[in-house]
Amino acid sequence: MKLAFFALSTLLVLHHAHAQFGRGCADLGDALINEACSGFVQYVKDSNEYYYDKPNSALQQYIRQTPSPSAQCCSDATAFVNKGCSCNSMFVSYVAAQRGFTAKTLAVVARAVQLSSCAANSPINNPCDSGVPAAQTPRLITVDG
Numbered sequence: 001m002k003l004a005f006f007a008l009s010t011l012l013v014l015h016h017a018h019a020q021f022g023r024g025c026a027d028l029g030d031a032l033i034n035e036a037c038s039g040f041v042q043y044v045k046d047s048n049e050y051y052y053d054k055p056n057s058a059l060q061q062y063i064r065q066t067p068s069p070s071a072q073c074c075s076d077a078t079a080f081v082n083k084g085c086s087c088n089s090m091f092v093s094y095v096a097a098q099r100g101f102t103a104k105t106l107a108v109v110a111r112a113v114q115l116s117s118c119a120a121n122s123p124i125n126n127p128c129d130s131g132v133p134a135a136q137t138p139r140l141i142t143v144d145g
Contacts, residue, residue: 087128
């Protein structure tokens with residue numbers, strides 16, 4: 001009975017997140033994690049948050065060791081970053097966490113996209129970026145729901 005309640009509550013939360021975001025963070029995150037960018041994102045995720053508080057030059061050197069993201073990957077990643085999904089509390093708490101992503105991991109992924117070849121193709125404006133890496137926990141945008 002408890003398991004059924006948990007499963008139902010999880011589905012309701014995901015449905016609520018999807019309904020609130022529409023073609024927003026839930027869909028953009030799924031595309032980023034599972035589609036054209038999956039290799040790039042997994043490569044960055046494999047760094048285990050090491051680059052979270054490291055300078056951009058170190059992260060840039062790390063991402064140069066992977067093949068350049070495809071045009072579709074850049075499109076998906078730019079949409080995800082520009083919408084602020086990497087610091088959206090609903091997305092981080094309910095969608096990304098179920099896929100093994102933490103707020104810090106998503107912050108590193110967003111920075112990696114900004115430092116990748118994707119930046120040359122279209123403007124990337126990360127609303128989560130405070131300009132300098134945070135010393136503790138990434139700033140999360142809270143979403144009332």
